[in-house]
Amino acid sequence: MSTLLKKNFKIGLIQLSSGSDKQKNLAHAREKVLEAAKAGANVIVLPECFNSPYGCQYFPDYAESIEPSPPSKEDSPSWHMLSSAAAETNTYIVGASIPELEPKTKKYFNTAFVFNPEGELLATHRKTHLFDIDIPGKIKFIESDVLSAGNKVTIVDLPEYGKIGLAICYDVRFPELAMIAARKGAFLLVYPGAFNTTTGPMHWSLQARARAMDNQVYVAMCSPARDTEATYHAYGHTMVVNPNADVLAELEEKEDIAYADIDGSKIDETRKGIPLYTQRRFDVYPDVSAGKVRYEE
Numbered sequence: 001m002s003t004l005l006k007k008n009f010k011i012g013l014i015q016l017s018s019g020s021d022k023q024k025n026l027a028h029a030r031e032k033v034l035e036a037a038k039a040g041a042n043v044i045v046l047p048e049c050f051n052s053p054y055g056c057q058y059f060p061d062y063a064e065s066i067e068p069s070p071p072s073k074e075d076s077p078s079w080h081m082l083s084s085a086a087a088e089t090n091t092y093i094v095g096a097s098i099p100e101l102e103p104k105t106k107k108y109f110n111t112a113f114v115f116n117p118e119g120e121l122l123a124t125h126r127k128t129h130l131f132d133i134d135i136p137g138k139i140k141f142i143e144s145d146v147l148s149a150g151n152k153v154t155i156v157d158l159p160e161y162g163k164i165g166l167a168i169c170y171d172v173r174f175p176e177l178a179m180i181a182a183r184k185g186a187f188l189l190v191y192p193g194a195f196n197t198t199t200g201p202m203h204w205s206l207q208a209r210a211r212a213m214d215n216q217v218y219v220a221m222c223s224p225a226r227d228t229e230a231t232y233h234a235y236g237h238t239m240v241v242n243p244n245a246d247v248l249a250e251l252e253e254k255e256d257i258a259y260a261d262i263d264g265s266k267i268d269e270t271r272k273g274i275p276l277y278t279q280r281r282f283d284v285y286p287d288v289s290a291g292k293v294r295y296e297e
């Protein structure tokens, strides 16, 4: 067995189709979680903004408050759906993400959750790098018009399996988060994300494979299904990549579930063959190894 992964398991990534009705989105997400669990998934991932359409104009209307924890059902129906679905299916759920309203500051965040098979919240991650881009004639999106950024690296210990790194969509473009999680022992990096039909074909798969290759870990990227009636056209292509940067599973743009076996021996085999982990020259780049990092396990 791998030193990083205590037990092999099956991951299921739900490329969810959601619309404007939050109640329907939650009921549908729950059904798909049950389906993934029935198919044998032990860790189940939902996409970015699974309870709402993706867009700055929607975030305030769909936002939920998750403090104090646990929140009331009225304050956060999404939190309660995820918690009960995890307990019902005896799985870990990376329920990611929803727009969050912090009551004290009235700030909005893009927030992902991890629940354990008892339905208890293990961790949250607030998107740390906001999606602010402008590619003339193609896409302009300024998440920071509405959202505030989170401020930590999130590493979550799944007691049965080991540590995962969790970040959201645009966060994947910042290899530092991935690198820190991997250095701290994560065997898998999970990115719920909603790339679009401009940047998706350019960089989605490249980002997933690059984070896997650099760190010799598994990478899972989970997108919403594409809805061409929506204001934002998600790329889809939910995928799982292994530590050698091979694509193990990749969906098209429609609703579906991607499954892959996460096998600790593949991490060891990859690192044995190309031993980056013993070859790093932190004497040459000490700022990378010694940077002060805020992270949570």
Ligand SMILES: NC(=O)CCC(=O)C(=O)O
Residues within 6 Å of the ligand: 048, 130, 131, 168, 169, 170, 171, 173, 193, 194, 195, 196, 199, 200, 203
């Ligand atoms: N939701 C997002 O953060 C989108 C990120 C994206 O499309 C990208 O190209 O990066």
